[in-house]
Amino acid sequence: MLKNDVKEIFNLINNSDKICIAGHKAPDGDCIGSVMALYNFLKPLNKNITVLMDGNIPYNYKAFIDEKIISNSYNNEEYDLLIVLDTSDRKRLGKFENVLNNSKKTVVIDHHKTNEGFGNINIIDTEMSSTGELVYDILKAADADISLEVAALIYLAILTDTGKFSYRNTTSNTHRKAAELIDIGVNVSEIDNIVYNSKPSNIVRAFMECVSGVELYYDNKLGITAITKNILNKHNADMADIDGVVEYIREIKEVEVSCVLKENDEGTKVSLRSKNNIDVAAVSVKYKGGGHAKAAGFDINENIESTKKIIIEEFKKYFA
Template structure:
């Protein structure tokens, strides 16, 4: 249960504010986008003037979400009464949008990453929730704010994507109760699922096939590791924003407990995504490299390192700390 004092304080901050900014972490995903759009809708029903910012390019399977084209593009010299940081474990994850926070009178962070130490005036950090979207639902349901159909749709998007279609350990009975409540608001679940998971362009499918074919297995097939290089993206005229679900798919292979995807960003610069099942805590591995996340979903970025060296180091740390 979310601390009642924090709920009261959040309500006071909102009531005393008119101009509000809503931001989430860089490299947007379903939870960050869904949370932003849900919170925007909820605050609008209270008559608030809300600017929202999408922190990076939108992956193809989220472009169906209503009103994304209304995202604010400029923020220089703008002042806000209240700033919401969503699904972002630290200030660095806000990238250049941290400047908006610095130009706001009050700041609130809502997040479910256990590594979040709190960097706002009010921090509602709930690692036991499936997603930031679910925390938003719980907060405003408790405060008796209006949650309309569009807000419910976006909360559903946040939850279904961050639980891996409800198969991750973070989807507990409370999550299913909340999703049941959302469905009662007449959201079109089937249309949302179709857009999220059944609309993949052919060139993305072919790229994924190349990545899957390059997969290697380690530690008695408990670890699957694959790589995505810039040349792969160039071959199919794609960018990293177009690629979603690769590392999750690797983890779905029989006997695999941990999946690793190494993505080349630039020469000697990589972004690593990791997923796991059960008690394999990959956040410990990612923290060693300066990253973090959840027990079963984490990642980090690293530069100035050769690919072969990086691969060796990751596998060593996985064997020592996650299996």
């Protein structure tokens, strides 16, 4: 990370009145944690701040957000400064993509390998576990005071994007930063309870129905299941709330790649996870998606059954 870039970002912030902070579509813990950490950090400066994230906030992250501050629509308003967090390309802004054209300056802060840098200033560090970890480094590089509220949001980002400090992206520095955040006062078990131990029982039932439907292919190396509208309706659940199915299927011993097909109005959203050596980002990029080697995804205009066939065919070269 370049000290000069950090300096320039803080200059831009100081010289801007209307600031927009944006995250990616279907926001996850890292996106929400990073966006809200920056929002709360900037709040005392009395700027006019807009927050944009396209998609529902999952129930377990609602406690970290005052949803009133998030704009649902966007009327081509102009901003002095746009800061885009955790978003690997412009398409990932979803329905808010246009905001890029209506901002005088854009800063991109991200940790995704596939991010080519679509801002005027780009701080992209793929060694970081999470965008939240990178935001923390930026604040520290600027000798900024980090409040407990901001620390908790950065911790949320790190916690969720490292799968509780267990994915390969977890470094010794990630742990050292977690230690510093705890020293600021972050309550780890309280955050863990909100994120992971507050599942409404209808969500638990929907989750189990999705997991039960897993089909295993290629000597159990590929595990696929679907989250259908049918299952969601039956349990009165929202798609954004059924989290962790793809990770759970990856926990089966023989499974090398797990896949969850999420039915939506445009077709199917595909989530992929890899356990060892297979690069699922490479598969996703082929279908105009993105992500990391071990966690990636894409959208496709096909129904569940057709998508399943495509995925099975796609992994033939690895497993057959």
